[in-house]
Amino acid sequence: MRFEDVKTIGVLGGGVMGGGIGQVFAIAGYDVLIRDINDEAIQATHNAVVEGKWGIKRAVERGKLEFDHALVAIDKVKLTTEVKDLAQCDIVIEAIPEKLELKQQVWGEVDSVIKPEAIFASNTSGFVIAEVAANVSAARKPLFVGMHYSNPVPTMKMLEVIYTPDTTEETIDTAKRLGEKTGKVVSLVRDTPGTYGFLLNRIFGAARREAMAIAEQGIATKEDIDKAMITGRNWPSAFFGSRGGIGKEW
Ligand SMILES: NC(=O)c1ccc[n+]([C@@H]2O[C@H](COP(=O)([O-])OP(=O)(O)OC[C@H]3O[C@@H](n4cnc5c(N)ncnc54)[C@H](O)[C@@H]3O)[C@@H](O)[C@H]2O)c1
Numbered sequence: 523m524r525f526e527d528v529k530t531i532g533v534l535g536g537g538v539m540g541g542g543i544g545q546v547f548a549i550a551g552y553d554v555l556i557r558d559i560n561d562e563a564i565q566a567t568h569n570a571v572v573e574g575k576w577g578i579k580r581a582v583e584r585g586k587l588e589f590d591h592a593l594v595a596i597d598k599v600k601l602t603t604e605v606k607d608l609a610q611c612d613i614v615i616e617a618i619p620e621k622l623e624l625k626q627q628v629w630g631e632v633d634s635v636i637k638p639e640a641i642f643a644s645n646t647s648g649f650v651i652a653e654v655a656a657n658v659s660a661a662r663k664p665l666f667v668g669m670h671y672s673n674p675v676p677t678m679k680m681l682e683v684i685y686t687p688d689t690t691e692e693t694i695d696t697a698k699r700l701g702e703k704t705g706k707v708v709s710l711v712r713d714t715p716g717t718y719g720f721l722l723n724r725i726f727g728a729a730r731r732e733a734m735a736i737a738e739q740g741i742a743t744k745e746d747i748d749k750a751m752i753t754g755r756n757w758p759s760a761f762f763g764s765r766g767g768i769g770k771e772w
Pocket of ligand 1: 535617619672
């Protein structure tokens with residue numbers, strides 16, 4: 523699938539990440555279809571995209587988005603509980619819970635439903651992409667990448683595009699350019715068996731282990747570690763206090 527041919531974005535899972543991913547693509551002019559498991563979930567997705575803390579209305583209020591553009595974007599986000607509605611999507615981005623077996627099962631199920639040329643992308647926080655792709659057909663594996671966003675997606679620019687030994691250059695290029703089209707800054711990462719966390723979460727994890735060791739050895743208090751990292755590196759948050767990350771409480 524070439525970048526120029528991508529018109530419709532499918533999203534699996536309309537939670538914290540899936541709603542934000544759908545939102546940024548809608549603002550960039552793509553048709554978006556988000557699938558979650560029941561009516562309650564998709565209503566919550568719609569509310570988050572339109573009214574949420576990082577939603578489209580607030581972007582208008584903060585002067586980030588023109589009113590007319592916002593109306594068009596809201597209209598571009600469609601929601602469904604049916605996987606079959608995603609059949610004609612050009613790329614499907616998965617943002618369901620961080621459970622490897624669940625991701626493998628869902629990708630295996632949707633593979634036969636979605637058109638053969640569509641790209642599959644997982645927003646896993648760190649599972650090996652080739653393992654996430656374990657249950658898709660051999661024909662789909664060249665079209666499988668990781669697209670790891672940071673929370674909240676509408677405001678955080680980082681995007682890791684993770685490629686496996688099977689991923690084609692065209693798929694990598696399309697994922698990268700889709701990221702850039704939605705305002706993201708893309709880092710390419712080679713999928714690496716036996717690891718978790720790609721680039722961002724591996725480095726953050728290593729720093730966090732050091733911070734824990736420094737605290738446990740009584741070298742500095744947790745509060746002083748956080749203070750130093752926030753004021754010395756300009757981090758918005760550090761390890762022990764409000765560190766953001768997974769969850770709606772960001
Ligand atoms: N939240 C973060 O800070 C963050 C950052 C980067 C990556 N991620 C990754 O993104 C993924 C999603 O995380 P989240 O925080 O958005 O989780 P979340 O719990 O907010 O959302 C997950 C959504 O998936 C839905 N879901 C479950 N099974 C489904 C299925 N079979 N089909 C479609 N939808 C299904 C759930 O109903 C829920 O709405 C995880 O892999 C997570 O590790 C999260």
